[in-house]
Amino acid sequence: MLQQTQVKKVVDYYRRFLQKFPTLEKLAESNLQELLKMWEGLGYYARARNLRKAAKIVVSDMNGEVPTDYKTFRKLPGVGDYTAAAVQSIAFGHVHAAVDGNVKRVIARMFMLDSPVNDIKFQSLFQEKASFLLDRDQPGTFNQAMMELGAMICRPKAPLCTICPVNLFCTAFQSACQDQFPLSLKRQPIPSYYLVVAVIRRDEEILILQRPTDGLLGGLWEFPCGEIDKVEELPEDVCCRIIQDSFNLQIEVTGFLTQIKHAYTHFKTTMDIFECRYLSGEIVLEQMQDYRWVKSDQIDQYPLIGANHKFLSLV
Numbered sequence: 001m002l003q004q005t006q007v008k009k010v011v012d013y014y015r016r017f018l019q020k021f022p023t024l025e026k027l028a029e030s031n032l033q034e035l036l037k038m039w040e041g042l043g044y045y046a047r048a049r050n051l052r053k054a055a056k057i058v059v060s061d062m063n064g065e066v067p068t069d070y071k072t073f074r075k076l077p078g079v080g081d082y083t084a085a086a087v088q089s090i091a092f093g094h095v096h097a098a099v100d101g102n103v104k105r106v107i108a109r110m111f112m113l114d115s116p117v118n119d120i121k122f123q124s125l126f127q128e129k130a131s132f133l134l135d136r137d138q139p140g141t142f143n144q145a146m147m148e149l150g151a152m153i154c155r156p157k158a159p160l161c162t163i164c165p166v167n168l169f170c171t172a173f174q175s176a177c178q179d180q181f182p183l184s185l186k187r188q189p190i191p192s193y194y195l196v197v198a199v200i201r202r203d204e205e206i207l208i209l210q211r212p213t214d215g216l217l218g219g220l221w222e223f224p225c226g227e228i229d230k231v232e233e234l235p236e237d238v239c240c241r242i243i244q245d246s247f248n249l250q251i252e253v254t255g256f257l258t259q260i261k262h263a264y265t266h267f268k269t270t271m272d273i274f275e276c277r278y279l280s281g282e283i284v285l286e287q288m289q290d291y292r293w294v295k296s297d298q299i300d301q302y303p304l305i306g307a308n309h310k311f312l313s314l315v
């Protein structure tokens with residue numbers, strides 16, 4: 001469930017999204033770049049790509065009608081158990097319990113479950129308990145109520161038990177141990193990487209690259225970059241070497257722009273950004289999908305990765 005501050009942000013995106021793509025047909029025939037540009041800043045870009053893929057399938061193979069049975073809907077790109085249960089119950093009234101992190105927390109407390117909520121082994125246990133509680137007559141309303149209960153009342157810290165509508169049935173509250181639930185497995189520490197980023201200028205133009213469509217941040221654009229794994233090398237030298245090795249371009253570093261930190265879901269990065277000048281070479285793309293030499297006032301037309309936005313005003 002989204003935090004309240006994020007909800008505001010997402011609502012604006014949602015409205016713009018529906019204005020631009022009011023029907024499945026419009027979404028199916030959309031240009032991926034245009035879609036990613038609209039999504040820019042939200043993160044989770046695979047969702048945007050999957051949504052478009054799913055719209056294409058529905059339009060081309062399903063007569064433009066969203067499947068109303070769980071199994072067919074579940075097979076669409078980007079649809080997992082949670083999304084399938086939420087959509088099928090809320091949109092079509094089908095009896096499926098939607099179990100996300102908030103719902104698991106409520107269930108762990110209500111039943112005093114000592115199974116870690118983030119251990120995939122116990123997913124079916126939480127699903128089973130949620131299905132047991134599910135209101136068969138109003139599954140959509142029930143699922144929304146559970147999500148809301150987890151987000152607003154049964155919060156991760158300091159749950160508001162005294163005003164909770166289910167406190168009479170909550171074994172953790174009745175035993176005064178709601179603070180001891182849920183249990184979680186300790187997360188592995190998130191790895192950190194150190195990267196150099198090259199803002200390469202050739203006359204009035206700057207080089208940007210497009211990431212492969214089906215990977216992390218797929219389809220988005222970025223300034224060329226690479227990881228430093230040898231701490232004894234100077235970042236400026238590494239920058240030239242990486243651009244030479246990865247893209248067959250000879251450059252020189254003309255200045256240090258800034259350093260930024262950026263966290264992704266599974267790792268965090270520190271990036272040194274360098275101003276560079278193109279010297280020679282024809283670009284070769286092995287790991288990237290496409291490239292453009294663009295004027296600085298044109299960069300904004302491309303959906304850029306979030307980390308690059310942190311220093312774009314300096315470019």
Ligand code: SF4
Nearest residue numbers: 154161164167170173
């Ligand atoms: S009584 Fe407290 S712990 Fe139990 S479900 Fe309600 S908010 Fe959560």
